[in-house]
Amino acid sequence: MTLAIRLPLTLLGLVAAGFGIGMGSAWYMTQSIQPLDAIELGSWVASPNAGTPDADPYSRARLARTGELPLGSGEGLALVARTDSSGRGLQSDCIYRVLGQTPQARLWTLSVEAADGRALASGDNITAVGSDGLFRQGDGGLNVIVAPTPQAGIWLASNGAERSDSPIRLVARLYDTPARTVTALTNFVMPTISRERCL
Amino acid sequence: MFVSAYRSALESALGSALDRVIVPVRKMPAAGTLSAGLLAILLLAGIIHIVTILLVPHYSGADGWSRAATAAVKEGWTPLVSPDASQAALPGLDPLFVHGLCKVAIRDAPAILSLEAANKFWSLALYNRSGTVVFSLNDRTAVDGALEMLVVNALDAERLKESPQADLEGMIIVESANADLIAVLHLYAPEPADRLEAQTQIAAAQCAPAPAFTEN
Structure with missing residues (x-):
């Protein structure tokens, strides 16, 4: 009699634990911001396999949750930075200098966004620049300042974040670029993001 | 007739409850049983994990x-x-x-x-x-x-x-x-x-x- 009660209870416990752990770990994996098959260049992270038949199931599940439609291979590639070059998270109350060479692409844009990809409510201040509207430095490199207050030079405003010290992200979108292929991506360089100071 | 059926059901329920009370403290499950249980949990968790990951893209209304x-x-x-x-x-x-x-x-x-x-x-x-x-x-x-x-x-x-x-x-x-x-x-x-x-x-x-x- 007791076995007849204990056995189903034990089985129920086993099944519940199995479901709990299985679904919990699956949820955890889809919550993680970084795709599994990502390629990292300093702070910049790209996922060239996203949206292709080669994408791994975890990246698919993650994309299904974030709701993005990744750029096609004939279009371009988006690189996302959530940290500065020394690994500290990007914040809307700090001043960052984005400096250096950009990969080969016919067109690229650089934009500052909320951590979840939402646009910042920066009023009339610009939050994105395109490569055609930029004055390059002597060596053809990029020199952009991301800050909540007006700065000399090319300034992207981060003042529209939810809180003054909200996490933000920088997105470099390269269009018509050979950077889609993994081998080219591992060779190319992206600008550094250095934190100058925080307000 | 219904009453007698009810009574016998009650008796059997009480009986099983009594059984439980009277049963002496059981010895702990053997290590083998325990690890078999853990293995079963892990296997099931693994299957559920994989199925969930594969099903998320199909059932996410916000993709x-x-x-x-x-x-x-x-x-x-x-x-x-x-x-x-x-x-x-x-x-x-x-x-x-x-x-x-x-x-x-x-x-x-x-x-x-x-x-x-x-x-x-x-x-x-x-x-x-x-x-x-x-x-x-x-x-x-x-x-x-x-x-x-x-x-x-x-x-x-x-x-x-x-x-x-x-x-x-x-x-x-x-x-x-x-x-x-x-x-x-x-x-x-x-x-x-x-x-x-x-x-x-x-x-x-x-x-x-x-x-x-x-x-x-």
């Missing part, structure tokens, strides 16, 4: 496809002109672009997609239900920056091979095994004047069922 399908309200191209409009429709869209969305159904007839926009960068991608890019191109790949595209299903592709249509010359033919696709168009428009122009271009762009093929 890119679902959002784009909801936002594509118009016949033909639905323009997303302001960055706010783009943001509300689909996350991760470039704020310096004007975007267009269009549902493409090719089960019954081929679909024709066209765009005239020669002076600025633009690109287009076709997505299937799972959010995979079926085909993508940019203005360099297109002829003279103008898009003339025909999306066909496998059957129509076969028909095209057998009897090439004269009026399809110079068109990009895309064959897809998926009956339902969503086309997403990106037009580079960094300045307000560019946005107005891109808006006009999307309004003039075509995304519609094509007439069925004529038999030669």
Whole structure:
């Protein structure tokens, strides 16, 4: 009699634990911001396999949750930075200098966004620049300042974040670029993001 | 009769409860039983984990496809002109672009997609239900920056091979095994004047069922 009660209870416990752990770990994996098959260049992270038949199931599940439609291979590639070059998270109350060479692409844009990809409510201040509207430095490199207050030079405003010290992200979108292929991506360089100071 | 049935049920229930009380403290399960239990939990957890990960894209109502399908309200191209409009429709869209969305159904007839926009960068991608890019191109790949595209299903592709249509010359033919696709168009428009122009271009762009093929 007791076995007849204990056995189903034990089985129920086993099944519940199995479901709990299985679904919990699956949820955890889809919550993680970084795709599994990502390629990292300093702070910049790209996922060239996203949206292709080669994408791994975890990246698919993650994309299904974030709701993005990744750029096609004939279009371009988006690189996302959530940290500065020394690994500290990007914040809307700090001043960052984005400096250096950009990969080969016919067109690229650089934009500052909320951590979840939402646009910042920066009023009339610009939050994105395109490569055609930029004055390059002597060596053809990029020199952009991301800050909540007006700065000399090319300034992207981060003042529209939810809180003054909200996490933000920088997105470099390269269009018509050979950077889609993994081998080219591992060779190319992206600008550094250095934190100058925080307000 | 019912009463007696009730009484016997009550007795058996009480009896089992008594059994439980009287049963002496059981010895702890053997290590073998315990590890077998843990193994069973892990195996089941693994299966559930994999099944969940594989099912999320199918049951997520907030994936890119679902959002784009909801936002594509118009016949033909639905323009997303302001960055706010783009943001509300689909996350991760470039704020310096004007975007267009269009549902493409090719089960019954081929679909024709066209765009005239020669002076600025633009690109287009076709997505299937799972959010995979079926085909993508940019203005360099297109002829003279103008898009003339025909999306066909496998059957129509076969028909095209057998009897090439004269009026399809110079068109990009895309064959897809998926009956339902969503086309997403990106037009580079960094300045307000560019946005107005891109808006006009999307309004003039075509995304519609094509007439069925004529038999030669």
